[in-house]
Amino acid sequence: MQKSGKVKLPPGKRVAVNIGCDFDAQSIWIGSFNLTSPAYMSRGEFGAEVAAPRLLKLFEKYNIKTTWCIPGHTVDTFTDICKEVVAQGHEVAHHGYVHENPTPLSYEQEEKVLLMGLESLDRIGVKPRGYRSPYWDFSPNTLSLLEKYGFQYDSSLMGNDLHPYRPRPVEVHADKANVFGPAYNIVEIPVSWYLDDFPQMEYLTGGQEGMRPTRDIFDRWASIFDYACDQLDGACYVLTTHPQTIGRAHTIQMLEKLIQYMESRGAWFATLGEIYDNYYEE
Numbered sequence: 211m212q213k214s215g216k217v218k219l220p221p222g223k224r225v226a227v228n229i230g231c232d233f234d235a236q237s238i239w240i241g242s243f244n245l246t247s248p249a250y251m252s253r254g255e256f257g258a259e260v261a262a263p264r265l266l267k268l269f270e271k272y273n274i275k276t277t278w279c280i281p282g283h284t285v286d287t288f289t290d291i292c293k294e295v296v297a298q299g300h301e302v303a304h305h306g307y308v309h310e311n312p313t314p315l316s317y318e319q320e321e322k323v324l325l326m327g328l329e330s331l332d333r334i335g336v337k338p339r340g341y342r343s344p345y346w347d348f349s350p351n352t353l354s355l356l357e358k359y360g361f362q363y364d365s366s367l368m369g370n371d372l373h374p375y376r377p378r379p380v381e382v383h384a385d386k387a388n389v390f391g392p393a394y395n396i397v398e399i400p401v402s403w404y405l406d407d408f409p410q411m412e413y414l415t416g417g418q419e420g421m422r423p424t425r426d427i428f429d430r431w432a433s434i435f436d437y438a439c440d441q442l443d444g445a446c447y448v449l450t451t452h453p454q455t456i457g458r459a460h461t462i463q464m465l466e467k468l469i470q471y472m473e474s475r476g477a478w479f480a481t482l483g484e485i486y487d488n489y490y491e492e
């Protein structure tokens with residue numbers, strides 16, 4: 211059985227809400243899509259130079275602390291804005307070096323990428339407590355590596371939707387039952403593609419259409435929040451945004467409305483680190 215837990219909420223609050231900013235900037239186009247032309251680099255530049263400051267201003271307006279998952283490449287390329295994220299009291303989590311897919315990497319290659327990311331974050335004074343895989347996927351070694359380097363939580367898996375849990379390794383078979391191993395100590399604070407702006411909004415030439423109406427996305431995001439609020443105790447709602455996607459004029463206004471809505475219904479806006487600190491199992 212999965213070991214899942216709850217989040218201890220401050221009095222009067224009904225759901226822990228983390229707004230995550232996966233600050234990929236140019237790294238996602240290089241590492242995930244192999245798209246390095248000036249137009250793709252300009253999309254990342256928009257995310258770093260225009261959208262990230264917009265988001266920081268929005269979070270300051272509502273006094274919300276968020277978690278920024280930042281690849282080392284973004285730290286090294288757009289250092290000043292990453293320092294500003296830290297200066298404003300937001301949490302920073304590890305998010306690879308150049309947005310690599312960890313699934314095909316050898317143990318040594320994956321460890322090297324993990325260390326490169328740690329070194330970049332160290333240059334802006336960050337020792338991350340948590341990790342988010344750039345691909346929302348793992349190699350068989352990822353969890354062991356995260357434990358080796360002292361990470362307390364991960365936020366990349368989908369074994370639950372609205373409660374944190376302890377992830378387990380799974381031995382995969384096609385001709386008999388799969389076998390789960392013992393749970394890791396690390397706490398998984400799960401993500402969901404339904405709570406990610408990128409597939410729904412971001413247009414990729416010749417690929418993903420994106421461009422969903424913001425009203426549809428607001429309705430889905432609010433509906434998931436309502437379920438967590440009304441049907442569950444000690445739930446966590448983990449929203450994944452990307453500055454270059456959510457920071458556009460139409461989308462940032464939708465995000466502001468969502469913040470207002472969730473605040474009115476008792477959201478506790480917390481970093482992933484705070485969710486980890488308040489995790490308990492019954």
Ligand SMILES: [Zn+2]
Pocket residue numbers: 232233234238305309344
């Ligand atoms: Zn990312």
